[in-house]
Amino acid sequence: MSQTVVSSLVEAMPLPAVVIGANERIEAANASAQALLGQGIEGRHFITALRQPALLDCIESCLRDGLARKADFLTTENTQDLTYRVSCAPVTTREGALRGRGVMVAFEDVTHLEKAGRMRRDFVANVSHELRTPLTALLGFIETLKGAARQDPAAQQRFLGIMESEAARMNRLVGDLLSLSRVEADERVRPTDRVDMKALLQSTVSGLVPLAADAQARIALHLPECSVIIPGDEDQLRQVFTNLAENAIKYGGRDCEVSITLSSPAYEPRLRVPGVEITVSDTGPGIDEIHIPRLTERFYRVDSHRSREMGGTGLGLAIVKHIVNRHRGRLRIDSAPGQGSQFKVILPVE
Numbered sequence: 001m002s003q004t005v006v007s008s009l010v011e012a013m014p015l016p017a018v019v020i021g022a023n024e025r026i027e028a029a030n031a032s033a034q035a036l037l038g039q040g041i042e043g044r045h046f047i048t049a050l051r052q053p054a055l056l057d058c059i060e061s062c063l064r065d066g067l068a069r070k071a072d073f074l075t076t077e078n079t080q081d082l083t084y085r086v087s088c089a090p091v092t093t094r095e096g097a098l099r100g101r102g103v104m105v106a107f108e109d110v111t112h113l114e115k116a117g118r119m120r121r122d123f124v125a126n127v128s129h130e131l132r133t134p135l136t137a138l139l140g141f142i143e144t145l146k147g148a149a150r151q152d153p154a155a156q157q158r159f160l161g162i163m164e165s166e167a168a169r170m171n172r173l174v175g176d177l178l179s180l181s182r183v184e185a186d187e188r189v190r191p192t193d194r195v196d197m198k199a200l201l202q203s204t205v206s207g208l209v210p211l212a213a214d215a216q217a218r219i220a221l222h223l224p225e226c227s228v229i230i231p232g233d234e235d236q237l238r239q240v241f242t243n244l245a246e247n248a249i250k251y252g253g254r255d256c257e258v259s260i261t262l263s264s265p266a267y268e269p270r271l272r273v274p275g276v277e278i279t280v281s282d283t284g285p286g287i288d289e290i291h292i293p294r295l296t297e298r299f300y301r302v303d304s305h306r307s308r309e310m311g312g313t314g315l316g317l318a319i320v321k322h323i324v325n326r327h328r329g330r331l332r333i334d335s336a337p338g339q340g341s342q343f344k345v346i347l348p349v350e
Contacts, residue, residue, distance in 0.1 A: 016084075016107040019091060020046045020059060022100025036075070036084075036107060050105075058088050062103045066090040073107060083114045126299040130173055130313070134166035169313075176315040180298075183236065183322040190328060191233040197262055197276065198223050200234060204241050205260060208249065217249045217256040224264040228276055230349045236323045243316045244280040244343045252284030252340075265349045270330050274349050281342040287335040295333060296321040320345075 268275035335341035
């Protein structure tokens with residue numbers, strides 16, 4: 001195979017690819033490979049361009065026995081770690097006296113697969129951790145009730161109350177996990193039902209009045225005079241604003257003022273279509289800006305101990321994010337220590 005043919009075939013490859021000749025030098029490299037490995041690598045010994053031992057062993061073995069192999073190639077781009085799955089396959093290079101066995105090396109970017117796998121592993125670890133704590137408490141109290149507290153009615157009542165609380169916490173966690181699973185399954189399907197946002201927010205606030213009274217917080221609703229009808233899933237939207245308002249009441253502290261404001265329909269630059277903005281704000285202690293980018297991550301908590309005391313599962317804002325995404329909306333969080341918090345949901349009206 002002529003050098004011209006080799007070069008043209010490698011350049012036509014949709015992946016970064018290089019051909020290493022029998023003389024162990026790089027005979028051809030397409031533009032993607034040169035962007036990944038460096039310009040001017042053609043003609044160099046492959047060891048000087050591919051310095052990772054696992055990949056070098058793979059290429060050397062393929063040159064020796066002619067069997068295809070795979071290896072991983074790790075690199076960094078703009079501070080982001082990238083993972084490539086590298087396929088090494090034997091090819092015949094050159095013609096005449098220079099004819100010999102070479103290796104085609106192709107790089108497939110599998111960073112997204114590695115990231116998804118890591119997310120799954122982290123998710124399983126987090127769920128296991130969240131369930132282990134209440135389960136350990138329940139097992140400990142059951143053992144105590146069967147032993148030392150068998151004849152102690154006062155201790156039994158106290159332990160049973162704690163067991164009830166821990167069981168309720170597990171039930172909330174399982175409920176949120178199921179909710180998150182359903183939301184993720186439907187995220188690509190845009191809802192088409194028509195939802196009256198004024199009526200939805202009014203009923204949401206009515207349901208939160210007892211919680212606000214227990215927390216000694218005040219909740220106010222501000223609605224426009226015009227009607228606001230948007231395409232959406234009513235149950236999911238109710239879940240979004242119930243979650244945001246509950247968080248504002250729970251974490252705002254005593255004498256906190258929670259305000260829910262619905263704007264009139266207008267052109268929204270972030271959506272590039274007409275939309276409405278629903279703002280849930282509070283006068284609580286606020287959130288340090290370092291936490292804001294991670295608030296919608298699963299199980300991320302600003303204050304883990306306080307969140308668990310309040311009955312939080314760490315999944316609420318993750319569910320909110322997925323529901324807003326399903327509705328083709330945007331979620332924006334503004335907060336600073338001592339200045340309260342604002343959660344803005346922007347939804348299209350058509």
